[in-house]
Amino acid sequence: MTAPTPTGCRDAPVLKERGQREVFCGLTGIIWLHRKMQDAFFLVVGSRTCAHLLQSAAGVMIFAEPRFGTAILEEKDLAGMADAQAELDREVARLLDRRHDIRRLFLVGSCPSEVIKLDIGKAAERLSAAHAPHVQVLNYSGSGIETTFTEGEDACLAAMVPVLSESDRKELLLVGALPDVVEDQTLGLLDAIGVTPVRCLPARRAAEAPGVGSKTVFALTQPFLGETSAALVRRGARRIAAPFPFGAEGTTLWLKAVAAEFGIAPEVVDRVTAAPRARAAKAVSGAAETLRGKRIFFMPDSQLEIPLARFLTRECGMQAIEIGTPYLHTAIHGPELDLIEAGPRLSEGQDVDLQLDRVRAARPDLTVCGLGLANPLEAEGLATKWAIELVFTPIHFYEQAGDLAALFARPLRRRALLDRRAPRLEAAE
Amino acid sequence: MKLTLWTYEGPPHVGAMRVATGMKGLHMVLHAPQGDTYADLLFTMIERRDHRPPVSYTTFQARDLGGDTAGLFRTACQDAYDRFRPEALIVAASCTAELIQDDPGGLAETMGLPVPVIPLELPSYQRKENFGCDEAFLQIARALARPMARTDAVSCNILGPTGLGFRHRDDVAEITALLNEMGVAVNVTAPMGARPSDIARMGTAHFNVLLYPETAESTARWAERELEQPFTRTVPLGTLATRAFIDEVRALSGSTRPVDENRLRQPWWASSVDSTYLTGKRVFIFGDGTHAMAAARIARDEMGFEVAGLGCYNREQARPLRALAREMGIEALVTDDYLDVERAIESAQPEMILGTQMERHIGKRLGIPCAVISAPVHVQDFPARYSPQMGFEGANVIFDTWVHPLVMGLEEHLLHMFREDFEFHDAAGPSHHGGHAPRRQESTTPAAQPAASAAAVSGGSMPPETAPAHLQTDLEDTAVVWLACAESELRKIPFFVRGKARRNTEAFAVQRGLARISVDTLYEAKAHYAR
Ligand code: SF4
Ligand code: SF4
Numbered sequence: 001m002t003a004p005t006p007t008g009c010r011d012a013p014v015l016k017e018r019g020q021r022e023v024f025c026g027l028t029g030i031i032w033l034h035r036k037m038q039d040a041f042f043l044v045v046g047s048r049t050c051a052h053l054l055q056s057a058a059g060v061m062i063f064a065e066p067r068f069g070t071a072i073l074e075e076k077d078l079a080g081m082a083d084a085q086a087e088l089d090r091e092v093a094r095l096l097d098r099r100h101d102i103r104r105l106f107l108v109g110s111c112p113s114e115v116i117k118l119d120i121g122k123a124a125e126r127l128s129a130a131h132a133p134h135v136q137v138l139n140y141s142g143s144g145i146e147t148t149f150t151e152g153e154d155a156c157l158a159a160m161v162p163v164l165s166e167s168d169r170k171e172l173l174l175v176g177a178l179p180d181v182v183e184d185q186t187l188g189l190l191d192a193i194g195v196t197p198v199r200c201l202p203a204r205r206a207a208e209a210p211g212v213g214s215k216t217v218f219a220l221t222q223p224f225l226g227e228t229s230a231a232l233v234r235r236g237a238r239r240i241a242a243p244f245p246f247g248a249e250g251t252t253l254w255l256k257a258v259a260a261e262f263g264i265a266p267e268v269v270d271r272v273t274a275a276p277r278a279r280a281a282k283a284v285s286g287a288a289e290t291l292r293g294k295r296i297f298f299m300p301d302s303q304l305e306i307p308l309a310r311f312l313t314r315e316c317g318m319q320a321i322e323i324g325t326p327y328l329h330t331a332i333h334g335p336e337l338d339l340i341e342a343g344p345r346l347s348e349g350q351d352v353d354l355q356l357d358r359v360r361a362a363r364p365d366l367t368v369c370g371l372g373l374a375n376p377l378e379a380e381g382l383a384t385k386w387a388i389e390l391v392f393t394p395i396h397f398y399e400q401a402g403d404l405a406a407l408f409a410r411p412l413r414r415r416a417l418l419d420r421r422a423p424r425l426e427a428a429e
Numbered sequence: 430m431k432l433t434l435w436t437y438e439g440p441p442h443v444g445a446m447r448v449a450t451g452m453k454g455l456h457m458v459l460h461a462p463q464g465d466t467y468a469d470l471l472f473t474m475i476e477r478r479d480h481r482p483p484v485s486y487t488t489f490q491a492r493d494l495g496g497d498t499a500g501l502f503r504t505a506c507q508d509a510y511d512r513f514r515p516e517a518l519i520v521a522a523s524c525t526a527e528l529i530q531d532d533p534g535g536l537a538e539t540m541g542l543p544v545p546v547i548p549l550e551l552p553s554y555q556r557k558e559n560f561g562c563d564e565a566f567l568q569i570a571r572a573l574a575r576p577m578a579r580t581d582a583v584s585c586n587i588l589g590p591t592g593l594g595f596r597h598r599d600d601v602a603e604i605t606a607l608l609n610e611m612g613v614a615v616n617v618t619a620p621m622g623a624r625p626s627d628i629a630r631m632g633t634a635h636f637n638v639l640l641y642p643e644t645a646e647s648t649a650r651w652a653e654r655e656l657e658q659p660f661t662r663t664v665p666l667g668t669l670a671t672r673a674f675i676d677e678v679r680a681l682s683g684s685t686r687p688v689d690e691n692r693l694r695q696p697w698w699a700s701s702v703d704s705t706y707l708t709g710k711r712v713f714i715f716g717d718g719t720h721a722m723a724a725a726r727i728a729r730d731e732m733g734f735e736v737a738g739l740g741c742y743n744r745e746q747a748r749p750l751r752a753l754a755r756e757m758g759i760e761a762l763v764t765d766d767y768l769d770v771e772r773a774i775e776s777a778q779p780e781m782i783l784g785t786q787m788e789r790h791i792g793k794r795l796g797i798p799c800a801v802i803s804a805p806v807h808v809q810d811f812p813a814r815y816s817p818q819m820g821f822e823g824a825n826v827i828f829d830t831w832v833h834p835l836v837m838g839l840e841e842h843l844l845h846m847f848r849e850d851f852e853f854h855d856a857a858g859p860s861h862h863g864g865h866a867p868r869r870q871e872s873t874t875p876a877a878q879p880a881a882s883a884a885a886v887s888g889g890s891m892p893p894e895t896a897p898a899h900l901q902t903d904l905e906d907t908a909v910v911w912l913a914c915a916e917s918e919l920r921k922i923p924f925f926v927r928g929k930a931r932r933n934t935e936a937f938a939v940q941r942g943l944a945r946i947s948v949d950t951l952y953e954a955k956a957h958y959a960r
Contacts, residue, residue, distance in 0.1 A: 020505070021488045025464025043432075047524035047553060052439040053467045071430045075554045078528070087430040095432060111462040111525035114491070144464020145491040145525070353512060372469030372481065379479030 008338040012346055014328060019351025022372055023301060023326060024057065024388075025144030026152025027108065031058050032391065033156055034067045036177040039103040039205050042068040043095065044142070045088065045120055046110030057388075067102070069095075073112055088123050089130075096135060103134065103206040106156060109141035136206065138163065148326040150224040150302045150391060153177060157201060160209075161231035164201075167211025172198045172258060173237065175228060176221035179394040180204070186221075186245075186397055192272045193255065195262050201228075212237050217261050219254065221245060221396060223336070224303035226329045243335045247311035247401045248280040253335075276398035283402020284315055287409035292317035294412065297364035299373065300324040300350050301387040306336045308368075308390070308404075313340060316405050320344035321362050324355065366412060383411045435767045435787055437742035437805060441551035442523045443468050444561020447644075448569070449519060450482040450592035451621035455569075456515035458506050460498075460526035460533050463488040475808050476593050485509040487526075499531045506537050510544070517545040517573065517625035519565060524553035545625070547572045557765075559717070559743050562591050562644040566620050570648045573625055576656050577632035583682045584614040586634045588649050588660070589641030590621035595720070595804040597621060599817035600640060604665060607820050608638070611675070611684040620644075632656045636681045640664065640819070642719050643743060666723035668695050668731055668824045695824035699732055707832070711929065713738035713779035715762070715770055715788050716803025718746020720818075722753050724783050724802045727827060729757065738762065738777040740770065742785075767791070778928040781835060786810070797928075798834035802827075909938045915946045933958045 027050055030042040044050050051070035058066065071091050076082045088107075096102060105127070107120045124139035131137060140159035142152040157175065172195055174186065183200060190198050199210030201218075214236035220229060223244050233239065242257035243250045252273060256266045296318050298305040305325045312318040322345040325333075337346075347355070352373075359367055359382065367377055367384045374384040385408055395404040442459055449457035450472050459465070466486050472478045487505045489498050506518065520533040534548020547568050551561055566588075587604060590597035601622075605615050616634035617627045631652065637660035639649040649660040659681055665674035675688055698704065712734045714724045718741040728734040739754045740762030741747070747763040754761035762773050771791045774782060782792045782799040786806050792799030801810055802818075817823040911919070922930050930951070937954035938946050 019488075019508075020466075020486055021463045022466045022469070023463060024467055025462070027464070028467075045430075048433075048436060048438075048440040048557065049442075049465060049524045049553070051433050051436050052443065053464070055436060056467060056471060066434065069432050069434045072433050073430060073554060075552075077430055078554060082430070084430070091430050091432050111464070112528060115494070115525055115528045143491075144462035145489065145494065148463065353508070370470070371474050372466060373473075375473040375477060375479055376481045 007342045009340040009342055009344065009346060010330075010334055010337040012337075012342060012344075015345060015347040017347060017349045017351045017354065019354065021148070021326075021350045022299075022352045022370055023350070024149040024370070025053070025111075026142035026147025026149065026155055027053060027110065027144075028057050028149055029142060029152025029156060030054065030068045030108065033153060033177055033202070036180075037104065037202050037204065039101060040067060040106060041095065041099065041102045041104070042106045042108055043092065044068070044070040044108045044110055045113045045118060046070055046073065046108075047112045048072055050110045050112075067099075073116075078116065084118050085123055085126075088120075089127065092127055092131075092137075096131060103136065105131075105135055105137045106159070107137065107139040108156075109139065109143055111143040111145050114141060114143045114145060136163065148300075150222070150304070151227075151327075153222070154225050154227045157225065158227040158231045160202065161212065161228065161235060164209060164235070165211040167213040168215055169197065169211070169213075170215040170217070171210070172196075172262070173210055173212065173216055173218035173232070174198060174200045174221060175218050175225055175232070177202055178221055178396060182394045182396050182400060185399055189255065189273065189276070189397070190258070193259055193269055194264050195258055219258050220332065222304075223307055223329075223332055224327075226327075226332060229332065241331075241335055243310065243339060244307040245396050246307050246404060247284065247315045248277050248398060249315055249339075250307065250311060251280070251397050251401070252277060273398070280398040280401035284405045287402065287405035288316040290409040290412050291405065293319065294365035295319045295321050295362070296408075297321045297359055297362060297367045298323045298325075299352075299355060299359075299367065299369040299387075300326040300347070301368070301370055302391055303327060303329075303333075304387075304390055305368070306333045306340070309344065310336050310339050311404065312408060315401075316408070318366075318408075321364050322347055322355075322358060324348075324350065326350070366408060368408075383415050385411050433766075436557075437765050437767075437785065437787070438557035438559060439468070439471075440524055440553050441556050441558060441561030441564070442521055442553065443471070444558040444563070444644075445519065445521050445549055445551060445565040446472075446482055446484055447558070447562050447591040447593045448565040448620045449484060450478070451590065451594075451597075452483075452569075452619070452623050452625070454516040454624035454626070455483060455519065456509050456513050456517075457482075457484045457519045457521070458502070458509050458533070458537070459484055459486050459521055459523055460502050460505075460531060461486045461488065461523035462525045463490050465523050465525075472592055475806075476811050477808070478592075482592070483513065483515070489526075494529065498526075498529060499536055502531055502533060502536050503540060506540060506542065506546075510542050515544060515625075517547060517569070518542065519547045519549055519569065521549040521551050521565075522553075527551075527553050545572055557743075559643045559745065563647050566591075566645055567647040567651060569620070569625070569628055570631065570651060571655075573628040574631040574652070574656060575629070577630065579635055580614070580616060580633050582614055583612070583684070584616040584634045585678075585682070586616050586631050586637045586652075586658075587618040588637050588639050588652075589643075589645035590618065591641075591644050592621065593804070594621070594641065594644070595806055595810065596816060596818045596823075597641070599815055600819040600823065602815070603817040603820035603822050604638065604640065607665075607671075607675070607688065608678065610686065610688055611678060611682070612686045613678060613682050613684055632658075634658060636660060638678070643717055643745065664719055664723055665819045666720065666823065667727040667827065668693060668821070670723060670726065671820050671824065690821065693821040693824060695731065695821075695828045698825075698828050704733075704832075707835070708733045710734045710781055710835070711737040711777070711779045712781045712783055713774050713777050713788075714802070715740045715742070715782070715784040717741055717743050718750050720803035722746070722750055725753060725757065727824075728783070731824075732828075732831065734781075737779045738773055740764065740773065778932050780926070780929065781831075783831065800831045800834055909935055909944060909946055911946045912948075915948050915951050918948050918951055930955070 077084045107124050109120050120139045124137045128137040138159045140155040203209045212235045216237035219240045240257050240261050242254045245251040245254040256269050259269050309320045309323045324347045328348045374386045377384050394400045472482045485505050487501045520537045522533050537546040590601050617631050637658050639660045652658045661677050663674040663677050665671040712728050714721050721741045725736050725739050736757050741750050742765045751761040767787050782788045783802045785803050789799045816826050934954040
């Protein structure tokens with residue numbers, strides 16, 4: 001189960017495409033990051049489009065006094081009539097005045113602010129000095145020209161790394177924003193195995209921010225954290241290479257890799273995880289009945305595609321036709337590719353119309369895609385699983401393995417249910 | 430720079446997309462960064478369209494910026510033409526592309542595509558979504574429509590419906606049927622449902638019906654000048670406006686055919702004794718200018734409500750809206766900042782709000798019932814069932830929609846009589862609204878508290894909240910003080926009139942120079958304001 005199959009996908013040729021990309025920009029990451037970091041505010045410096053994107057993607061959350069907003073650039077900011085830096089200072093001062101609970105402020109760059117070369121890095125330094133020590137001001141770019149969807153989280157976490165305090169303890173750093181419930185489960189498991197001490201990046205509050213140094217080892221919980229990983233390495237920390245903790249197998253391999261780093265034998269992990277592993281296998285097997293033998297096509301979205309394809313093919317018996325990813329980081333995705341049986345087409349980047357032609361030709365049983373494509377494909381008679389749900393739902397580690405499989409089984413089960421009751425409707429026009 | 434959390438309108442290129450997505454046989458090429466494709470999901474999810482919007486994006490990335498973004502744009506145009514074979518193309522820049530200064534219009538023109546290519550100027554840093562709709566439709570009409578011989582039989586065009594329009598689908602059906610009943614044929618409905626070739630024959634109609642000034646007024650005015658087509662000024666929202674619209678159409682078409690009003694139930698529903706309790710209900714109205722103004726007239730003249738506030742978010746309609754507000758003796762609120770709207774609602778303390786999705790949430794926060802009358806709206810306001818706002822069926826729909834959130838008459842009386850009843854206390858909210866029980870500003874009995882917050886939890890995906898702090902401090906700020914006995918008497922008044930009672934009593938006390946409010950003051954004020 002654990003040995004890389006000689007027929008893995010690591011050396012398979014990758015189809016690299018450029019053309020229209022149907023993806024979110026990195027600003028979208030704010031929607032889950034602001035829930036995770038309870039004393040942070042995300043201020044996008046951008047246009048009405050950016051504000052509209054956040055509103056459309058956040059849906060109803062926008063009404064719960066969200067800790068994010070957009071400083072919308074106006075005509076006079078572009079024409080140089082207003083000093084954009086002074087404007088920014090004023091808006092930030094007003095904001096911080098209203099929200100005393102804010103301890104971390106992220107200035108988030110957008111395409112417009114990048115294109116006009118508004119230096120938000122300089123602004124962050126200046127504002128940090130002005131509002132220290134109560135508020136720390138950081139900056140990163142979530143622009144569509146530089147980041148795709150989950151890369152927004154990567155850019156955000158990477159921006160935090162340089163300001164983490166220096167630490168000389170041997171410590172495990174868990175990297176990636178996990179739902180609180182999953183984070184707690186993980187800390188519990190690591191503790192039972194004997195891995196201590198463990199800290200999290202991002203921390204829920206500024207006061208709990210971890211330190212980092214040459215004795216730090218870190219494990220990614222998400223596959224899209226390439227920049228953050230590099231930033232930690234620059235601080236002297238070392239990454240534990242492992243598959244990602246999706247499904248029983250992924251979770252076990254991930255835990256074993258971490259345990260090994262702390263000199264703990266794999267048998268210990270096997271013993272401690274016996275019960276949750278059995279639970280996960282049982283929960284997965286329910287959904288796997290629906291999924292076994294079904295053909296799946298991944299359109300690029302979040303970089304979760306490769307680990308999820310590994311989970312679905314190995315633990316749920318699915319067959320992958322194409323695994324599309326916005327970016328393929330060989331170092332990070334490699335251990336996953338080793339586990340995927342040769343066969344599927346790997347693609348990086350996108351030309352959406354050409355890729356849709358391939359979807360139509362292959363007629364997969366399930367297509368994983370974004371919300372702009374899901375209903376149109378359903379109307380063509382193709383079952384879809386919309387991908388954004390995969391970053392909004394707890395799916396990591398043992399206890400969520402069944403839920404993860406069920407997310408993919410549900411569209412197929414629904415289709416079967418509806419088909420039995422009603423004749424197919426003509427697609428409405 | 431302006432800090433914004435919620436925007437009533439998207440950027441102008443989203444408006445242009447609404448025009449393109451409404452039409453058929455037209456394709457739009459948008460010069461835009463990777464990421465701007467998010468707008469597709471408005472159409473595929475909220476409007477539940479079963480095909481992708483006919484929009485190609487260049488989706489340039491940072492690595493493209495130093496290089497040939499203009500070439501990227503040309504390729505996107507060529508690919509879109511080759512793949513979709515549209516009858517015409519519209520080309521535009523999003524806010525980011527506006528900054529990199531490739532000229533989409535100029536670039537596309539030089540390509541020599543065999544179909545008309547229509548460039549759009551969309552000033553993203555000044556204008557918004559509705560402008561984008563209006564401008565895109567105008568440019569398409571200017572490029573394609575020409576003066577023509579009129580159809581033999583009298584006919585008209587319907588102007589204004591677009592993709593993602595609030596009830597546009599059913600309004601068009603309702604008004605088309607009404608026009609047909611009058612013997613007026615519909616020549617072209619546009620943008621929604623029209624092809625570029627249909628736009629080209631708009632000139633054969635005798636006149637235009639302008640359904641939505643926000644999205645088509647410029648085109649209507651242009652057609653009036655260039656195609657010599659007069660257009661209707663009345664938007665048929667409400668019974669009275671529909672009748673006025675019919676008269677206008679008669680004048681423009683010469684039609685004398687009778688219109689069957691049998692299916693119109695709203696006037697009788699509103700006159701029936703069951704509706705008496707609606708009299709003088711204070712409503713706050715906010716939305717796009719057209720829907721807000723129509724709602725204000727319906728509220729006052731057809732429902733017997735009192736209009737306690739009126740506003741719109743689109744400056745384009747500020748002037749007529751201000752005039753109407755003046756006529757109603759209130760001050761107009763023209764703003765696109767929802768915090769202004771929230772403040773105005775708090776100070777007006779209405780018994781009901783008619784607004785957009787945003788006002789629905791403000792209503793939920795303040796515990797005030799609300800009905801949706803205007804975009805922007807969520808997915809549930811693109812319903813499967815037939816639900817126009819316009820014409821006679823629209824009047825029926827509006828009556829039902831507005832009355833539904835209110836506590837029913839008998840229930841109102843029972844709440845009044847048995848206000849201490851253990852399961853009929855006011856925190857339980859309207860009986861037919863269990864899941865969306867409004868949150869109270871004040872606690873009633875301690876026992877009622879968990880029930881109320883449980884209701885708030887089950888009331889949707891919104892997390893339960895405590896009363897906004899400014900509401901509590903508001904009371905402290907007022908010069909008059911409520912004596913404990915008066916405060917507890919006030920609490921016995923049902924929640925849906927309590928805000929009004931508090932306000933009236935305070936105003937009464939201020940008028941008389943009273944520093945304290947006693948039980949007597951409360952009842953004196955009640956007598957003073959009795960109608
Ligand atoms: S792609 Fe760029 S312009 Fe569009 S919403 Fe994202 S950051 Fe803003
Ligand atoms: S829960 Fe959803 S449907 Fe209900 S009011 Fe909130 S956003 Fe609208």
